[in-house]
Amino acid sequence: MHLDLDRALRTITASIVVALLLVACGTMQTRSGGIVERTGIAIIGDQIVGNTVVIDGLKEMRIQKSDLEVFQMGVFGAKNSVREDSQVVFISLDPGLHSVRVDDRGRLVLETKVLISMGQTKELILEN
Secondary structure: OHHHHHHHHHHHHHHHHHHHHHHHOOOOOOOOOOOOOOOEEEEEEOOOOOOEEEEOOOEEEEOOHHHOOOOOOOHHHOOOHHHHOOEEEEEEOOOEEEEEEEEEOOEEEEEEEEEEOOOOEEEEEOOO
16 A cells, blocks of 8 residues: 555656646747847938939839828937928838939039948938
8 A cells, every 4th residue: 555655656756847848848928029120221311302302213112291200219218309390201212222413493402322221221311
């Protein structure tokens, strides 16, 4: 009788240990999130509404007030007065080399080439 009780306790203990090991070694479900990085250019200037942007000589866009992005505070609420006091428009582009031309009512404001990597935003600042 004593042998049967001892054997039963060992079997129960072994079963518990095996169950704990199986549970402990199981995979955990994980979930990660973050900021989605946009790929393209941000055109920044004091008065860019009405300007025309030509990308690669093909894609042409006349900037309208509805295209402008709303300013959001910087890291930890730090001010960024250049962005805060400017008009900003974002144009999505595929990664690669692009030629960008900005005209203000027929007057050339900016003409440049930009190389953009996936998830990268190049800022083009238009100065008066």
